[in-house]
Amino acid sequence: MPEPNILLKNIGTPNSDxxxxxxxxxxxxxxxxxxxxxxxxxxxxxxxxxxxxxxxGAGFPTGMKWxxxxxxxKTPKYIICNADEGEPGTFKxxxxxxxxxxxxxxxMAIAGYAIGSxxxxxxxxxxYIYGAxxxxxxxxxxxxxxxxxxxxxxSNFSFDIKVFLGAGAYICGEETALLDSIEGKAGRSRIxxxxxxxxxxxxxxxxxxxxxxLCNIPHIIxxxxxxYKSFGTSESPGTKIFSVSGHVNKPGNYELPxxxxxxxxxxxxxGGIRNxxxxxxxxPGGASSPCLTSKYLSVPLDxxxxxxxxxxxxxxxxxxxxxxxxxxxxxxxxxxxxxxxSCGRCTPCREGTYWIVRLLERIMVGESQSGxxxxxxxxxxxxxxxxxxxxxxxxxxxxxxxxxxFRDEFEGHIKEKCCPLRAY
Amino acid sequence: xxxxxxxxxxxxxAGHQAEPGSLIPILQEVQLEYxxxxxxxxxxxADGLKISAxxxxxxLTFYAQFxxxxxxxxxxxxxxxxxxxxxxxxxxxxxxxxxxQLNANETTEDGKFTLQEVACLxxxxxxxVLVLNDEVHAxxxxxxxxxxxxxxx
Ligand SMILES: Cc1cc2nc3c(=O)[nH]c(=O)nc-3n(C[C@H](O)[C@H](O)[C@H](O)COP(=O)(O)O)c2cc1C
Ligand code: SF4
Ligand code: FES
Numbered sequence: 001m002p003e004p005n006i007l008l009k010n011i012g013t014p015n016s017d018x019x020x021x022x023x024x025x026x027x028x029x030x031x032x033x034x035x036x037x038x039x040x041x042x043x044x045x046x047x048x049x050x051x052x053x054x055x056x057g058a059g060f061p062t063g064m065k066w067x068x069x070x071x072x073x074k075t076p077k078y079i080i081c082n083a084d085e086g087e088p089g090t091f092k093x094x095x096x097x098x099x100x101x102x103x104x105x106x107x108m109a110i111a112g113y114a115i116g117s118x119x120x121x122x123x124x125x126x127x128y129i130y131g132a133x134x135x136x137x138x139x140x141x142x143x144x145x146x147x148x149x150x151x152x153x154x155s156n157f158s159f160d161i162k163v164f165l166g167a168g169a170y171i172c173g174e175e176t177a178l179l180d181s182i183e184g185k186a187g188r189s190r191i192x193x194x195x196x197x198x199x200x201x202x203x204x205x206x207x208x209x210x211x212x213x214l215c216n217i218p219h220i221i222x223x224x225x226x227x228y229k230s231f232g233t234s235e236s237p238g239t240k241i242f243s244v245s246g247h248v249n250k251p252g253n254y255e256l257p258x259x260x261x262x263x264x265x266x267x268x269x270x271g272g273i274r275n276x277x278x279x280x281x282x283x284p285g286g287a288s289s290p291c292l293t294s295k296y297l298s299v300p301l302d303x304x305x306x307x308x309x310x311x312x313x314x315x316x317x318x319x320x321x322x323x324x325x326x327x328x329x330x331x332x333x334x335x336x337x338x339x340x341x342s343c344g345r346c347t348p349c350r351e352g353t354y355w356i357v358r359l360l361e362r363i364m365v366g367e368s369q370s371g372x373x374x375x376x377x378x379x380x381x382x383x384x385x386x387x388x389x390x391x392x393x394x395x396x397x398x399x400x401x402x403x404x405x406f407r408d409e410f411e412g413h414i415k416e417k418c419c420p421l422r423a424y
Numbered sequence: 425x426x427x428x429x430x431x432x433x434x435x436x437x438a439g440h441q442a443e444p445g446s447l448i449p450i451l452q453e454v455q456l457e458y459x460x461x462x463x464x465x466x467x468x469x470a471d472g473l474k475i476s477a478x479x480x481x482x483x484l485t486f487y488a489q490f491x492x493x494x495x496x497x498x499x500x501x502x503x504x505x506x507x508x509x510x511x512x513x514x515x516x517x518x519x520x521x522x523x524x525q526l527n528a529n530e531t532t533e534d535g536k537f538t539l540q541e542v543a544c545l546x547x548x549x550x551x552x553v554l555v556l557n558d559e560v561h562a563x564x565x566x567x568x569x570x571x572x573x574x575x576x577x
Contacts (some may be wrong), residue, residue, distance in 0.1 A: 088505035088544035126489050127545050129558055167448055168488030170543065184445030186486035202444070245507035245548035252549045287506045317548070319507050333509035337543050343486075 019141040022102040030218035043114040049225040051237040056210030059303040068197035069115040072205040077117035083124040084173035087286035089317030092241040093211035097131035101138035107214030112159040120161040170341040175208040189389035232258030236302035244270040246320035263297040277322035285314025288394035290401035327406040332360040338395035349392035352383040366417025496531040496538035505544030511551040
């Protein structure tokens with residue numbers, strides 16, 4: 001299947017981050033068009049009809065989110081672009097931020113018009129300081145040309161955007177933790193409901209949208225919902241940028257229709273497994289997603305296709321592992337990540353992530369006894385049932401799936417008192 | 425220790441007068457000014473914002489990028505994310521630790537290097553990676569690491 005090249009169309013063009021180049025390639029036409037031709041309700045309706053679902057992980061229909069915001073009477077309202085991209089294995093938003101910042105601004109301004117907001121904030125992780133500079137420069141250029149700011153293109157719609165730099169916390173990618181972070185607090189998830197669409201930033205209606213989600217918007221406006229739905233599946237329309245990493249010959253970002261088969265992505269686009277090694281497992285949605293083995297190579301990569309086999313699309317980070325990979329070591333690395341990133345508020349996650357690391361460390365060095373594998377599973381199931389926020393849920397998925405699919409390897413470490421694959 | 429010049433904080437606070445909840449940008453700017461967040465600076469910010477210092481500590485200790493101790497001249501952040509791990513990131517980290525005789529979150533005695541382990545830098549296609557003072561170094565090997573460290577030394 002050829003790559004559609006919609007979201008990534010400007011990537012690789014020289015100076016694609018500059019306003020004049022963006023405009024030359026059709027940029028800001030969608031924003032101009034809605035201001036001249038469409039009422040805000042019509043924009044919401046069009047995005048609803050397109051079937052676009054959020055690309056930040058949860059897959060919530062974007063049009064519906066906007067409608068909830070639009071119909072709340074409180075003001076001011078906020079559009080927040082989630083550029084926190086912290087899921088290990090994900091690097092698609094970074095490319096859009098650095099090389100197509102105006103597409104993000106245009107998407108945000110259209111979103112602002114649709115819900116009746118005049119303020120946008122881009123929450124970007126500190127690690128992307130270079131990208132934050134690009135966004136800041138783009139905002140200044142766009143203000144000068146009247147593409148954002150007061151009375152955009154001479155209309156009576158005003159919408160300004162600012163950049164907020166994160167300070168290093170994965171949980172701040174979760175939308176309610178992100179809001180607390182902007183409000184100057186430690187970023188911890190809020191209880192839902194109320195949802196941000198009603199009680200968001202400073203208790204005002206807020207639409208939090210992922211970078212990639214927003215980049216879809218100008219294309220939907222220009223080409224219509226029917227065109228959009230000609231890509232992907234009926235339940236997950238459009239294209240998706242997959243960040244492929246790990247043991248493939250050609251790691252990188254690949255934009256493909258939703259529902260593309262996992263094996264097509266790995267073998268046709270990402271060049272197959274390195275050194276002609278054997279495929280072992282894949283994390284299809286980053287470190288938060290349960291792994292899939294070769295049994296599932298034909299699974300369609302979309303929200304429902306992956307949920308049906310017990311995993312998730314997440315942010316579209318496809319981490320491929322070949323037969324040399326030690327699953328205990330990989331599991332430990334993921335467990336350490338979540339131990340560090342647990343916000344510490346609720347006991348099952350704070351203690352669960354801590355003890356999973358300690359138990360895996362014992363297995364790694366061969367100090368463990370066989371009942372301890374089940375102890376990890378038990379901890380994980382407890383976390384699944386009782387953690388306060390989705391991070392706790394994410395924290396056990398990959399590790400438990402490694403144990404479920406490669407239990408002999410965990411037992412091998414215990415029996416041989418070292419790594420049976422000699423990977424360590 | 426030398427007393428620090430707190431007057432620079434006045435300017436930073438003044439720049440955020442109008443915005444509510446600007447504690448994080450304020451701390452970022454103060455850290456940029458002094459290289460870390462000295463105790464006196466935190467007390468001074470607390471007075472300026474009329475909030476308690478403990479509230480500020482509650483926020484700054486939550487985030488990985490705030491430091492209450494001076495950092496080395498070079499900040500070496502090594503990716504321990506999943507994609508880097510499966511590409512041998514751990515061996516890279518061990519090599520750096522051995523080379524600098526340093527553990528994570530420590531600074532060399534000569535003050536030249538601070539080592540941090542971080543998760544995913546968003547360059548997973550080029551794994552394993554590290555960031556030296558905001559500059560990305562990719563597809564690391566032991567030889568490359570020695571070169572990077574020697575050049576920065
Ligand atoms: C632990 C955690 C981390 C998350 N990190 C991100 C992130 O880095 N970027 C992102 O867009 N969404 C992230 N999300 C999802 C957001 O909570 C939210 O669903 C999303 O930003 C909404 O935008 P969308 O509808 O366009 O996907 C994260 C969720 C959780 C639970
Ligand atoms: S599940 Fe983890 S991250 Fe979420 S509130 Fe509990 S401790 Fe914090
Ligand atoms: S895992 Fe290292 S850059 Fe993403």
